[in-house]
Amino acid sequence: MTAAFAVSGLCKRYPEFALQDVDLSLPEGQVMGLVGVNGAGKTTLLRLLTGLAAPDAGSIExxxxxxxxxxxxxxxxxxxxxxxxxxxxxxxxxWHIELVRRIYPAWDHAYASELIRRFDLRPAQPLGGYSHGQRVKALLLLCLSRRPRLLLLDEPTTGLDPVARAEVLETLADVLRDEGRSVLFSSHNTHDVERLADSIAFLHQGRLVAHADKxxxxxxxRRVLCLGGGAAEVSGWPELAQVRAAGSQVEIKVRAWSEDxxxxxxxxxxxxQRVDPMALEDIFVTAVRTGGAA
Amino acid sequence: MNLNRPVIRLLILKDWQLFEKQLAAYVLAGLGALTLLGLARPWAFYLGSLALIVVVVAAACFAISNSLLVERKEQTLAFVMSLPVSPLDFTISKLLGNLLTFGVPFCVLLLGTLVVILSTPLPDGLVILATLLFGHILLAYSVSLAVAMQVESEGWNTFAMIGSMVLVNPFLMALGQIESIQGPIRQDAIAWSLPAALILGAQLLVSVVVLVHTAWWHGRKAAFY
Structure with missing residues (x-):
């Protein structure tokens, strides 16, 4: 399978921040969610992937x-x-549609019209009168209607109200049904990533903390609740990300679950006492705090 | 040099469409100033020449600040850079777009000024002073444009624009100290002295060098950031 993108040993340094030694690839037709807190390096990575920024080291294809x-x-x-x-x-x-349409020969006019209806946008109105949500939808329309092979979205749902966010996510879900299209989208909202992504990458302080299929x-x-006094004995096990004891109760977060x-x-x-699956948000927070891999 | 000419053309057209109404307003204001000049009376001459300088300087500052500084501030530059353009394509489109959006009102008002001088009782020798004055504004514009493309700081850009444009006053005073320039401008014949020709040549040469250097400097960059 060919890669939509592949980066190797990628480094980019700014005075206050550095993206360090990132190795990451996305097979064509896959959707990857890039999760990280503000300042983790998501925007820097996306800028590097669009050629807007040049790496200090490493390769990008x-x-x-x-x-x-x-x-x-x-x-x-x-x-x-x-x-x-x-x-x-x-x-x-x-006006924007006309500008972009003339640059991209694959512009899909019928799809653009459909998105205008779906997003309930007024195409003749100056964008100064649009709400933030409408502006985000307009920008997505301009991206999607050119039928790109790779879609790079940096925080596409940030700042949207719940209705606009649902509309944007539904549209993205439709786009993702096209198996020929690859998508990398960044978010600090793990629920969006959990809903849409095939694979997930965690970035923290400029480093790739974890990367795997969703x-x-x-x-x-797994989150395992136990009773007993053996917390100190198991805390060094490599498959356990976190072991916390409160009295006789021990909470264990497992990064590599096995039946035995x-x-x-x-x-x-x-x-x-009980074993529960973990939500992506909890996995992310634990992975970041422990610096652990998936 | 591998330029994406169709997209460069579209980006220049985009800048023209964005600013055409405001630039038309500057041209209209400039024509009002030229009307005053054409009255060929002392009060109208001083008022008209002052208004003309203000209009041309304002048009220069408007073109630079709207196509670069406001785009940067309002984050529309990110949209343009996401289109299939290289840093060189982008630089060329910005330089040519700016030269077009400022160049049209500049040329209209320069020609208008020359026509007014030559077709009214004003001494034809004023053509020399007017040409040198427009030459100074062109030079100040080129320097300000180069700074705006290089420096993101709004403060430095404002300083470069205002600083270079207000030098028009000392420049006019300095011209008044050169007898071979000051003398002929009161006459009804156009007599270019060597100092006047040298100053005009230097203005044009430095303007071209500054713009070419800006294009070359940005053309070397592999990426925008």
């Missing part, structure tokens, strides 16, 4: 093009929308 050298060719097949990207307030959506993430991580783990915990003096 997007849709077979080496970046940033071949950024023009790559950007013909990339749809990029970021939270800090704005359209011209004094101009209408129609199912593997959810299958591997309860037996081994019992042998170590811990009686397993």
């Amino acid at each position: 997007v849709l077979g093009h080496r970046l940033p050298e071949a950024q023009v060719a790559a950007k013909r097949d990339i749809g990029f929308a970021s939270e800090d990207m704005r359209l011209y307030r004094g101009r209408s959506l129609d 199912e593997r993430f959810l299958d591997n991580w 783990l309860p037996q081994r915990l019992s042998a170590a003096g811990l009686s397993v």
Whole structure:
């Protein structure tokens, strides 16, 4: 399977921040969610993937093009929308559509019209009169209607009200049904990522903390509640991300679950009371705090 | 040099469409100033020439600040940079777009000024002073444009624009100290002296060098950030 993008040993340094030694790839047709707190390096990584920024070290290949050298060719097949990207307030959506349509030959006019209806946008109105949610939808429309092979979305749902967020997520879910299209979207909202992504990458302080298929993430991580006094004995086990004791009760967060783990915990003096799957948000917080891998 | 010419053309057209109404207003204001100049009376001459300088300087500052500083501030530059353009394509489109949006009102008002001087009782020698004055504004504009493309700080950009444009006053005073320039402008014949020709040549040369250097500097960059 060819890669929509592949980065290796990627580093980018700014005075206050550095993205360090990132190795990551996305097979074509897959959806990857990039999760991280503000300042984790998500925007920097997306800028590098669009050729807007040049790496200090490492290599970037997007849709077979080496970046940033071949950024023009790559950007013909990339749809990029970021939270800090704005359209011209004094101009209408129609004006923007005409501008973008003339640049991208694959512009899908019927799909653009459908998105205008679905998003309930007024194409002749200057964008200065649009709400934040409408502006985000307009930007997505301009990205999606050019039918890009790779969609890069930086915080697409940030700042949206619940209704607008649902509409945007539904549209993205529709887009993702097209198996030929690859998507990388960043968010600090793990619920959005859990809903849409095939694979997930956690970024924290410029480093890739964890990266795996969503199912593997959810299958591997467990929250185990035990009773007993063997917390100190098991805390060094590599498959356990976190062991916290409160009196006789011990909460264990497992990063590599296996069926024989309860037996081994019992042998170590811990009686397993219950085993629960973990939500992605909890996995993310634990992974970041412990610096652990999936 | 591998330029994406169709997209560069579209981006220049975009800048023109964004600012055409405001620039038309500057041209209209400039024509009002030229009307005053054309009355060829002392009070109208001083009022008209002052208004003309203000209009041309304002048009220069408007073109630079709206196509670069406001785009940066309002985060529309990110949208443009996401299109299939390289840093060189972007730089060329910004330089040419700016030269077009400022160049049209600049040329209309320069030609209008020359026509007014030559077709009214004003001494034709004023053509020299007017040309040098427009040359100074062109130079100040080129320097301000180069700074705006290089420096993101709004403060430094404002300083570069205001600083270079207000130098028009000392520049006019300095011209008044050069007898070979001051003398002919009161006459009804256009007599270019060597100092006047040298000053005009230097203005044009430095303007071109500044703009070409800006294009070359940005063209070397592999990426925007």
